[in-house]
Amino acid sequence: MAGKVEKVFKFVVVGGGIAGVTCVEQLSSQIPSAEVALITAGPHIKAVTNYKQVSKTLEEFDVEERPSSVLEEKFPNLIVIHSAVKSLHTESHSVETADGRVFGYEKLCICSGGRPKLLTQENPHVLGIRDTDSAQEFQKRLSKAKRIVVVGNGGIALELVYEVEGCEVIWAVKDKAIGNTFFDAGAAQFLIPSLEVDKPEKTAPCKRPRYTTEEPAAGASQIFTADRNSRGHGCGPTEPGSALGPDWHEGIDLQGAEQVSRRVSVEYQCEVEKIVTSEELHNPQQQTLRLENGSWPVYIQLTNGKTFGCDFVVSATGVVPNTEPFLHGNNFAQADDGGLQVNDQMMTSEPDVYAAGDVCTACWEHSPMWQQMRLWTQARQMGWYAGRCMVSHILSEPVELDFCFELFSHITKFFNYKVVLLGKFNGQGLGSNHELLVRCTKGHEYVKVVLSGGRMVGAVLIGETDLEETFENLILNQMDLTQYGEELLNPDIDIEDYFD
Ligand code: FAD
Numbered sequence: 001m002a003g004k005v006e007k008v009f010k011f012v013v014v015g016g017g018i019a020g021v022t023c024v025e026q027l028s029s030q031i032p033s034a035e036v037a038l039i040t041a042g043p044h045i046k047a048v049t050n051y052k053q054v055s056k057t058l059e060e061f062d063v064e065e066r067p068s069s070v071l072e073e074k075f076p077n078l079i080v081i082h083s084a085v086k087s088l089h090t091e092s093h094s095v096e097t098a099d100g101r102v103f104g105y106e107k108l109c110i111c112s113g114g115r116p117k118l119l120t121q122e123n124p125h126v127l128g129i130r131d132t133d134s135a136q137e138f139q140k141r142l143s144k145a146k147r148i149v150v151v152g153n154g155g156i157a158l159e160l161v162y163e164v165e166g167c168e169v170i171w172a173v174k175d176k177a178i179g180n181t182f183f184d185a186g187a188a189q190f191l192i193p194s195l196e197v198d199k200p201e202k203t204a205p206c207k208r209p210r211y212t213t214e215e216p217a218a219g220a221s222q223i224f225t226a227d228r229n230s231r232g233h234g235c236g237p238t239e240p241g242s243a244l245g246p247d248w249h250e251g252i253d254l255q256g257a258e259q260v261s262r263r264v265s266v267e268y269q270c271e272v273e274k275i276v277t278s279e280e281l282h283n284p285q286q287q288t289l290r291l292e293n294g295s296w297p298v299y300i301q302l303t304n305g306k307t308f309g310c311d312f313v314v315s316a317t318g319v320v321p322n323t324e325p326f327l328h329g330n331n332f333a334q335a336d337d338g339g340l341q342v343n344d345q346m347m348t349s350e351p352d353v354y355a356a357g358d359v360c361t362a363c364w365e366h367s368p369m370w371q372q373m374r375l376w377t378q379a380r381q382m383g384w385y386a387g388r389c390m391v392s393h394i395l396s397e398p399v400e401l402d403f404c405f406e407l408f409s410h411i412t413k414f415f416n417y418k419v420v421l422l423g424k425f426n427g428q429g430l431g432s433n434h435e436l437l438v439r440c441t442k443g444h445e446y447v448k449v450v451l452s453g454g455r456m457v458g459a460v461l462i463g464e465t466d467l468e469e470t471f472e473n474l475i476l477n478q479m480d481l482t483q484y485g486e487e488l489l490n491p492d493i494d495i496e497d498y499f500d
Contacts, residue, residue, distance in 0.1 A: 005094055008104030009037045011390060012095060013111060014085050016040030017242035018063060018376060019357025019383035020111035021047060021071065026387025028075035031394070036077055037103060038068070039095065041084040042131075045071060046242045048380055055469045056476065057409040058420065059377060065132070065242075085112075088326045090350040107352045107390045110326055110340060111383060113243050114319030114358040114374065119151060119272055125298035126275065126313045129156055130243055138254075138314065142167060145256050145311035149300050151272055152316030154181045160314060161264055162415070163249045167256020169264045170308050172300075174271050181373075182419075184426060186438055187460055190446035191415050243319070243358065270304040275313060319374060321359045335361035344401045345393070346386035354390055356382035362405075369407045369423040369457060369475055377410060407476060411468075420468045423458035423475045424450055430457070439489040447489060454482035470496050 011027045011034060013020045024038045038045070044065045051061040068080035083097035094104045116128025129135055142148065145167050150157050153173040161171050161178075171178070177185050276299050296309025321339040326332065333341040333349040339361030346354045357379040362372045372378065381404045392399040410421045427434045427450050434457065439447040445463030449456055449471070456474045461467055474481065479499075481488060488495070 003096070003100065003102050005092075005102050005104045007035075007037075008106070009079075010034040010106045010394070011036045011109070012039060012103060012105035012107075013037070013109045014039050014095070015111035015113055015242075015357070015359070016042060016045035016068065016080075017111060017113045017357060017379065018046045018048060019113070019359075019379040019386075020109070021045050022380050022383030023109050023111060023356055023387040023390075024071065024078055025075070026384050027390060028078045030387065030391040032075075032077055034077060034394075035079070036075070037079050037081055037105075038071070039081045039083065039085055039097060039103070040068070041082075042242065043082060044068070044242075045080070047071075054411060055409075055472050057404055057407045057472060058411050058468060059380075059409075060411055061380070063376065085325050087328060088330060088353075090330045090353060093352060105352070107354065107394065109346075109354040109356060109383075109386050109390060110323075110348070110359055111355070111357045111379075111386075112322040112325075112359045113379075114321045116315060117318045117320045119313065119315040119317065120275060123275060125277065126315050128315050129160070130319070135249070141312055142254060142256050146258060147296070147308070147310045148256075148312055148314060149308055149310045150314045150316060151300075152314075152318070153178060154316065154318055157314075157316035158182070158414075159249060160254070160316060163254045165255055166258045168258075170267060170310065171264055172267045172270055172272065172302055174269065176269060178266060180426075182414075182421065182426075183460070184448070186436075186440070186448060187446055187462060190440055190442070190462060191417070267302055267304060267306065270302040270306075273301040273303050275300050278309075319358060321361070323359060333363075335363060337361055345389045345399065346382065347389070354386045356386040364401070367406045370405050371408050371424070371428055373408070373410070375410060381405070407472065409472065414462070417462050418464060420459070420461040420465075422461075422468070422471055423456075424452075425458040425460045426450075427458065437486060437489050439491065441491075449488065451481065454480050456481060467495065470499060474499065 013024045016038060020038060020040065024036055027034065027036050045068045047064050047066045047070065049062045049064050051059065053059050072078055072080055081097065083099045083101065085095045086098045087096045094102050095108065096102045116130045118126060118128050120126055127134065127138055127141065129138055142164065147168040147170065149170045149172060150161055151172045153175055157171065158179050161169055177188055179188065278295055278297060281299055297311055298313060299307055299309045300313055301307045323334065323338060323340055330350055335341050340348045340355040340359055341363040342348055342355050342360045344364035346356055348355050358374045360382065381402065385402045389399050408423055412419050424430055430452055434450050434452045437449040437451065445465050447465055447467060448460040450458035455478045456471065459471045487493060
């Protein structure tokens with residue numbers, strides 16, 4: 001049972017990441033007279049800057065960590081409370097913070113993000129990367145490391161493996177190819193040459209890693225190397241908090257103990273069998289491990305039978321939604337991935353409780369061209385839309401699912417190439433019911449189109465293709481493209497004029 005309610009707010013939002021901050025901005029600007037509270041565990045908030053709508057659904061922006069006073073100055077009706085929410089009492093519409101204060105709400109939005117899904121809990125040799133703090137811990141340990149093992153095949157693993165220098169990296173992926181969350185083997189083939197050359201100096205941010213294209217068998221490994229001079233930047237410490245986003249490694253020197261070359265070996269189609277310390281290794285029961293020379297603080301055995309000694313292991317196997325403080329005593333419907341289920345109004349199964357960003361799972365019937373991915377852009381869109389829904393419900397106005405959920409779109413950079421992902425860019429959920437058209441000019445561009453029933457349902461565009469708007473339109477209008485066949489990607493045809 002919670003203590004005495006200190007104050008009742010019209011709106012309470014939990015979490016100072018992109019979803020929470022965008023939500024309070026929406027609430028505070030829509031109803032300037034409403035009292036709004038943002039309760040967040042860390043001292044800083046995340047702010048979206050330089051927002052640019054690139055096309056109907058594609059958006060680009062930067063993210064900055066800022067003191068929360070910036071928000072309070074902008075919105076006089078907003079109060080930021082720096083404490084973690086310890087418990088939620090949906091019946092009495094109140095939340096209790098770690099410092100023992102209790103706040104009431106009319107409507108609540110949970111935007112508490114996620115935390116790394118660690119391979120094993122409480123093993124000092126296993127690190128997860130989620131926020132500025134954990135990135136700095138990683139940097140510190142890397143500076144003394146000669147070899148690390150990275151486990152995982154999503155965006156974080158990809159960036160890490162590409163960025164780390166001066167330290168051998170063993171990269172264990174469970175799939176047949178690296179980066180399969182974002183790419184297919186064709187895109188990998190396009191990007192491979194970038195692996196073998198030095199990264200460009202940091203005039204422009206260089207994000208994301210390397211791929212391989214052949215489908216290596218289980219147990220196969222592949223080694224990429226490139227020499228690279230070290231570079232150095234500083235980065236001040238902060239409290240733990242929001243997930244890092246694009247460019248998280250900018251300003252952090254990811255340099256290992258050795259000044260020499262970059263060396264990455266990929267172990268395909270394998271998972272972690274066990275992780276043991278050198279002390280445990282000398283225990284006769286661990287004699288089954290096949291060992292190499294030398295002594296390492298920790299050893300990792302993979303399901304392909306190989307064992308590697310290393311300085312530490314990075315667990316980059318995704319995130320778990322941060323739901324714990326909110327569950328006890330309440331009746332939230334949770335999705336299989338642990339997220340709080342939300343409907344097309346961003347409402348959870350508890351009355352007057354909404355959720356947005358990494359903590360929630362979108363459980364409405366999705367548009368055929370959209371899927372949830374726990375990305376920066378979706379955190380912003382969900383926070384913004386949740387705020388709109390909360391306001392509309394207070395005003396008893398109807399609200400329709402926002403257009404941004406019609407088409408999945410993501411814009412990023414890999415190997416310094418612009419990358420645009422649209423719709424079912426990897427044929428997600430289509431089974432064999434799709435065909436692919438590919439155009440590739442080495443070192444210049446890679447264009448892949450996913451067609452289903454003669455209509456475009458997804459695309460991957462790497463390089464300055466200038467096709468995003470036309471393809472976005474073709475996906476949204478579902479025009480029958482059967483008659484165009486491969487002409488669709490004929491570089492001699494100006495496709496924009498074609499479909500005017
Ligand atoms: P978060 O940003 O995690 O914010 C959660 C907030 O809730 C924090 O302020 C936290 O302090 C607070 N909080 C948590 N629990 C409580 C509590 N009990 N009480 C009060 N406050 C609480 N996405 C991309 O699109 N592109 C990328 O290149 C990219 N790279 C990434 C790299 C890394 C290393 C990581 C970790 C993520 C990356 N992402 C990327 C994903 C992206 O950062 C997340 O999808 C996004 O930040 C989620 O935003 P959020 O607001 O839902 O949660």
